[in-house]
Amino acid sequence: MAVDILGLISSFTIFFSVYAILSLSLNLEYGVAGQPNFGKVLFYSIGCYTSGYISSVFLLYLTGHMVAIGSSEAIVLRGSIAESEPLINAVAFISSIAIAFIFGALAGYVASFPALKLKGDYLGITLLAAGEIFRIVIRGQESFSGGTQGIAGIPNPFIWISDVKLRYLSYALICLICAICIYLYMIKLVNSPYGRLLESIRDNEMASLSFGKKVSWIRGQVMMLGSGFAAIAGVLYSYYSGFVQADAFLPVVTFVVWVMVFMGGTANIKGSFLGALVISAIDLATRVVSFELQSKLGTMAFHIDYLRYIAYAILIILILMFKPSGLIPEKPIETPAWSAINEEKSVGGS
Amino acid sequence: MEILLIDSILRSILVGSLFTLIGIGVTQTVAVTKIFNFAHGELVTIGAYVACLITKFIYYPLNLPIAIISSFIVPALIILLIDEVVFKPLTRKGATSLMLMVASFAVSLGLRYSLYIITTSQRLLTIMSEISLRTIYTIGDGRITNLFLWAVPVTLASVLLLEFLFLSTKSGKAMRAVAENVSLARATGINVDYIRRLTWIISGGLAGIAGAFWSIYTQTNPEIGWVILLRGFAASTVGGYYSFFGTIVGGYLVGLSENLIMDLINRFFGISIMYKPVLTFALMISFLLFKPTGLVLEDVNLAKILKKIYLYWGK
Numbered sequence: 058m059a060v061d062i063l064g065l066i067s068s069f070t071i072f073f074s075v076y077a078i079l080s081l082s083l084n085l086e087y088g089v090a091g092q093p094n095f096g097k098v099l100f101y102s103i104g105c106y107t108s109g110y111i112s113s114v115f116l117l118y119l120t121g122h123m124v125a126i127g128s129s130e131a132i133v134l135r136g137s138i139a140e141s142e143p144l145i146n147a148v149a150f151i152s153s154i155a156i157a158f159i160f161g162a163l164a165g166y167v168a169s170f171p172a173l174k175l176k177g178d179y180l181g182i183t184l185l186a187a188g189e190i191f192r193i194v195i196r197g198q199e200s201f202s203g204g205t206q207g208i209a210g211i212p213n214p215f216i217w218i219s220d221v222k223l224r225y226l227s228y229a230l231i232c233l234i235c236a237i238c239i240y241l242y243m244i245k246l247v248n249s250p251y252g253r254l255l256e257s258i259r260d261n262e263m264a265s266l267s268f269g270k271k272v273s274w275i276r277g278q279v280m281m282l283g284s285g286f287a288a289i290a291g292v293l294y295s296y297y298s299g300f301v302q303a304d305a306f307l308p309v310v311t312f313v314v315w316v317m318v319f320m321g322g323t324a325n326i327k328g329s330f331l332g333a334l335v336i337s338a339i340d341l342a343t344r345v346v347s348f349e350l351q352s353k354l355g356t357m358a359f360h361i362d363y364l365r366y367i368a369y370a371i372l373i374i375l376i377l378m379f380k381p382s383g384l385i386p387e388k389p390i391e392t393p394a395w396s397a398i399n400e401e402k403s404v405g406g407s
Numbered sequence: 408m409e410i411l412l413i414d415s416i417l418r419s420i421l422v423g424s425l426f427t428l429i430g431i432g433v434t435q436t437v438a439v440t441k442i443f444n445f446a447h448g449e450l451v452t453i454g455a456y457v458a459c460l461i462t463k464f465i466y467y468p469l470n471l472p473i474a475i476i477s478s479f480i481v482p483a484l485i486i487l488l489i490d491e492v493v494f495k496p497l498t499r500k501g502a503t504s505l506m507l508m509v510a511s512f513a514v515s516l517g518l519r520y521s522l523y524i525i526t527t528s529q530r531l532l533t534i535m536s537e538i539s540l541r542t543i544y545t546i547g548d549g550r551i552t553n554l555f556l557w558a559v560p561v562t563l564a565s566v567l568l569l570e571f572l573f574l575s576t577k578s579g580k581a582m583r584a585v586a587e588n589v590s591l592a593r594a595t596g597i598n599v600d601y602i603r604r605l606t607w608i609i610s611g612g613l614a615g616i617a618g619a620f621w622s623i624y625t626q627t628n629p630e631i632g633w634v635i636l637l638r639g640f641a642a643s644t645v646g647g648y649y650s651f652f653g654t655i656v657g658g659y660l661v662g663l664s665e666n667l668i669m670d671l672i673n674r675f676f677g678i679s680i681m682y683k684p685v686l687t688f689a690l691m692i693s694f695l696l697f698k699p700t701g702l703v704l705e706d707v708n709l710a711k712i713l714k715k716i717y718l719y720w721g722k
Contacts, residue, residue, distance in 0.1 A: 093505050171696055178443050178504050182640060183695050186688040189637065193685050312512050319509065360527075363520040370517035374493055377506050 074232035077333035080317035082286035088324035091259030096184030104291020109208035115149035127203025132210030139212030165284025196303035207302025322383025413549030423662020424562035430642030432610030438586035448636030454478035454618025482615035647701015
């Protein structure tokens, strides 16, 4: 059975974009600003639930269909309405992104309060526990999250394109554009005076405080930005998979993002992109292998996901042991002075 | 719906004992090795599986004692191996505590999914212990089970044994010295590597014992360790991460909040019992934020309290 190349490319691109946005946001928080966010999955799931809810609001409630959000009726209705009214669905998608960013940022601001009091591991454990609390609480809110069943059938914004391959390819393009925009923004941010301020807070909080910088507010800003981006990643993913369910938001998701950041190199924006690329390549490879094996052998002795997680675990331990600064270590900040010196050097050299 | 008050209290004590066993291990590793060991939960799982398998081959009355002993030994050996392969080299290369935490998360994930692979290929993914819960006494509406009669005394015995170890033996004193200041301890000639190994054996073994009891309490699957781990962290947090006695108090407090307090909330406010873990995590977060030193001061220990009680009654 031949593998669907076009489908693979689009799914790879979507996974890569989601992972890249997540790892960029964590790299901003941990690598640049020094705040270990072990609750990344919380902000990601905020994005997922927002898109589930907003798409239901636009497609069901505003068109006058008052059905329960997790019911099978709702799944069918969302699909059919989205197909007949592509404009409403597009509006739902765009407003999901905007609203998810706002909610993510608000949650990030709340999460920055413990970050003022706690450091390192303690902050990590606090945010991890907060993520678990959020997961358990939202699983109980049947009317908002669909309960343990979750929300299924979130329609893709390009559902009106009847060719499935083309539909996902155009969605992949949108995702990639989002990821690249955030990447360019992050490069600008890190190399700006604000980026230098963030790194100064990471390296010596006291010193930046004594220069009159509002450290706590700036930390809050960083958490807001990072969490907002993570929520956008959640929106992009849930409009692709069409499915939001509480049990998907385990701390493992956070861990995978950490693997990407450590692999690519902390405080290096290009590194996060590389890390996301490697992880999504592993993702794709394991899925293709499992697909091939399954079609050859029939049933599998065990799920290939298990092997993927073991691979991640071994990979991160090797990285931490032999290349703790990551594949692309932190580079000096590209200030105007730095580029001028570099130019002079290259001129002098030639 | 009437609330089963005594039953609730007894359950709190039973579950609290298990959380204490896990929490002691967490506290020990944080104090001596400075690692928040997420792989601790997987040791509980391994202990549970070992105990379940043992009960399939060995019959009453020897089954539970042998299960407890073997589920002490196997996780202790595994965590020793992990320390040699992962944590010790990382520490030597100067990894930050955050990196160690991420590494322990990786170890936890690796162990959990290896367990998944092994158990699914042997068709053992969810197994029940051959030892079943039997009611031995009833007090009012509460039932004292055979598990209760094993778990609580074993917990208390290990607590007392560790208390003796810390206060009266040379290794125990060395362990406290290492927890206080590693470089200073090394300078006074303490074999830090030996202390480290001893710590891993104690924490891994106690986690395994907790797993053995947990396997009788519920079904065993590869996720149970992860589920119970954060309760162990909560127990350790409430105790303040460095206090042995505090961890015991924390373990029982978490047990109480998950059973008695949750039952009361369920009875009077109608909040679903599903939110049980939220209470524990909220307790943990509020302690981290508002009282990071924990509930109990460091210099309190069981011996002192017993002495005080003895003096009081002596008058």
